[in-house]
Amino acid sequence: MIVEPLEVGGEAALPGPLLTELTELYASNREFQQLSGDFPDPDDIRPEQVAASLAEELAHPDAEVLLARSAGHVIGISVTRAHHPTDPDDPDPWIGLLMVHARDHRVGFGRELAEIIEKRFRALGRRGIRLAVLENNTNALSFWGALGYEEIDRRPDQRLGRDCVVMRKDL
Numbered sequence: 250m251i252v253e254p255l256e257v258g259g260e261a262a263l264p265g266p267l268l269t270e271l272t273e274l275y276a277s278n279r280e281f282q283q284l285s286g287d288f289p290d291p292d293d294i295r296p297e298q299v300a301a302s303l304a305e306e307l308a309h310p311d312a313e314v315l316l317a318r319s320a321g322h323v324i325g326i327s328v329t330r331a332h333h334p335t336d337p338d339d340p341d342p343w344i345g346l347l348m349v350h351a352r353d354h355r356v357g358f359g360r361e362l363a364e365i366i367e368k369r370f371r372a373l374g375r376r377g378i379r380l381a382v383l384e385n386n387t388n389a390l391s392f393w394g395a396l397g398y399e400e401i402d403r404r405p406d407q408r409l410g411r412d413c414v415v416m417r418k419d420l
Contacts, residue, residue, distance in 0.1 A: 250317050250318065250319050250324070250325075250358060250361055250362070251317070251318045251319070252315050252316070252317050252318075252362065252365050253315065253316055253318070254313055254314065254315055254316075255303070255307070255314040255315065255316050255326075257303075257304075257307060263300055263303070267323070268296045268299065268300055269296065270322065270323040271296075271299050271303070271323060271326065272294060272295065272296045272299045273350070274323055274324075274325070274326060274348065274350045275288070275294050275299050275348070276291075276294040277350050277351035277352065278348055278350075278351055279291050279292065279351075280388075281348070281386065281389075282294065284383050284385055284386050285383060285411070286409060286411070287302065288302075306328050306345070306346075309330060309334065311330050311331035311332050312328060312329065312330050312331075312345075313328070313329050313330075313331075314326065314327070314328050315327045315328075315329070315362070315365075315366070317349070317358060317361075317362050319353075319358070323350070324349060324350050324353045324358055325347070325348060325349040325350065325353070325358055325359065325362050326346065326347075326348050327344060327346060327347045327348075327362055327366055328344075328345040328346040328347075329342055329343065329344050329345060329366060329370075330342060330343045330345055333379075334407070335407065339379070340376070340377070341375065341376070341377045341378055341379045341417065342370050342375055342378055342379070343378070343379050343380060343381075344363075344366060344378060344379070344380040345380070347359060347362060347363060347366070347380075349362070359392060360396060363396055366378070367418070367420055370420060371420045375420055376419065376420055377417055377418060377419050377420055378417070378418055378420055379401075379415060379416065379417045380393065380398065380415075380416055381404075381406055381413040381414065381415050381416070382413060382414050382416060383406075383411055383412070383413055383414075384403070384411075384412040384413060384414055385412070390414060393416050394416075396418070397418050398416035398417060398418045399416060399417060399418070400414050400415070400416055401415050401416065401417045402414075402415035403415065
């Protein structure tokens with residue numbers, strides 16, 4: 250697996266073939282899309298919606314979007330933030346999204362991508378990492394728990410007020 254930052258400069262749009270692959274990645278995770286409500290219709294996720302979502306993420310100065318590729322195809326994506334967007338006392342970076350194409354679930358790509366993210370933050374001297382999982386996303390709760398993340402809080406997310414489990418892992 251090769252992981253590289255997604256870099257979109259200025260007004261530049263994502264290249265068409267990449268946007269197509271990313272749209273397929275998002276659409277392949279229908280169950281998550283249904284739970285999250287991030288897109289109006291989880292059965293009809295459109296390229297312009299994915300582009301807008303990524304542009305919103307990349308508008309934050311401490312956000313990083315990583316693309317994971319295998320055999321020349323996008324198989325995963327992650328969005329991280331170096332700092333909590335509204336809590337200056339929170340010392341940890343956050344994983345805002347980690348998604349692997351549904352056809353590639355349960356082969357270790359998600360675990361590998363998570364480990365790469367952890368390694369990147371560890372190299373920067375960070376001591377822990379946090380994320381929030383939708384309370385009703387039992388698959389994600391199991392996944393993150395298996396990677397050593399532990400529940401530290403429950404609270405609504407900032408964007409849509411969805412019930413979330415906040416998890417943390419020491420680095």
